[in-house]
Amino acid sequence: MNAEGDKVIDKWVCEFVLRRQQNPRACGKRLLSMLRLEEDDGCTTLKKSAVLRDICNRLIQGMVDERILDLLELFEKLQLHEDSAILESLKSAYCWVAAECTVRYMFAVDAMKPFLYLDALQRIWDLRIGLLRERDSVLVTQELIDWGYNLKNAIDDSELFQRLRQINTRYSAISYLCEFLKEHWVLVGSPYLELEASRRVRHKGNDTNVEGNPVDVRNGETSPRPNDAHQCPGHLEDDPVDNTNGQSVFNVGQQEHEQSDDKGKPTVAQELKEDLLELEALINSLTQAGNDQTSGPHSTSVTPQPLQAGVRGQDYNKEPENVNERASGSEGTLSGRVRPHLPNLRSFNVSPLRKGRLPNKPQSSAGRRLRKGWTPEEVQTLREGVKEYGKSWKAIKEAYPELLANRTPVDLKDKWRNLVA
DNA sequence: GTAGGGGTAGGT
DNA sequence: ACCTACCCCTAC
DSSP states (O other), X not given: OOHHHHHHHHHHHXXXXXXXOOOTTSOHHHHHHHHTOOTTOOOHHHHHHHHHHHHHHHHHTTOOSHHHHHHHHHHHHHHHHTTOOOOHHHHHHHHHHHHHHHHTTHHHHHTTOHHHHHHHIIIIIIIIHHHHXXXXXXXXXXXXXXXXXXXXXXXXXXXXXXXXXXXXXXXXXXXXXXXXXXXXXXXXXXXXXXXXXXXXXXXXXXTOOGGGOOOOHHHHOOXXXXXXXXXXXXXXXXXXXXXXXXXXXXXXXXXXXXOSOSTTSOOHHHHHHHHHHHHXXXXXXXXXXXXXXXXXXXXXXXXXXTHHHHHTSTTGGGOOGGGGGGSTTOOSOOTTOOOOOOXXXXXOOOOSSOOSOOTTOOOTTTOSOOOOOOOHHHHHHHHHHHXXXXXXXXXXXXXXXXXXXXXXXXXXXXXXXXXXX
């Protein structure tokens, strides 16, 4: 096997691990460094996966810190490098993480360490965000500017100070980060290894092609693609949903909802799971040695935090305060910090009226359209569309008139909602 | 136009 | 029964 071929396989494996791994030791940066990629290797998707993985891992460990800001900035650059749209979820996540990284020091003021807050203001809002402004980053949103303005004014305005301190920035930051992760895991699509395995499984039992999906012609060849381990998104193969499952933000355990479709047949994800265990062991042994100096306090056991629940509201009361102390540079215990439980970010759209169809509504005399499942091609098109245009459903529809001929912009919106759910 | 809540109904 | 495509509504 030549070195070039080895390298490509390394990339596939690395990519697969990044998508499915939930072990903080399998840090994206480390994995990528093991590949020794050239600076311009064109592996943007691989790199993006690594960033997403690193953010996931930090969240699993309960850290919402300035390192996440670094990662989000890096992610923005990767998006720009690919001419991909910058979704709102990235901007919001950045804004609220920045806010959280500053607001946490407001509690240090009580602990007679006001300088920590001032330092944070300078470090984050003057230096870091100053650099963003210089390069006209789209991360500098009005919301971010407002936060910066308020945080600075709060120094002399104790009422404002108290008000800001009451805002549950941590909760919002985590919520937006989760949204960001969900959307972008969907966008990067299935790992190549999984697509390939899926293809082979189908070939082996070529009789029953699940829903008759066409095998991706571009994937038909076995010769590896030259650049990106994932450049060729392929068609989502067996089921578009399966594609999202491994990624579900924290890859929470077996939440791999082994899509009950494939009735009885083991899914590709299942088949690969065993291999993954071996890979995990391998990675552990490889990374443990060289990185113990950074391995920090966390143990190897990754108990997926109940963050998932936190995202959706109900259960964030838990607020493990001590994790704040791990924040970069933070040393003051932020005890006594009281965070009100804020309502869900989503607006409450409760209308006491309604229900019950308007009798005279035309109700499109023809009634409903015929229900038609989304084909992998359509899903892939949608994904490409979002990558390109963001969530401008009409623009996406118009960009792919023939592929999305049967879908309205609202359909696109609904489908996207399903994908990231 | 879009987002998001939420209902309805077809398919399994 | 459950999933999800489709639909409707409201708010912005």
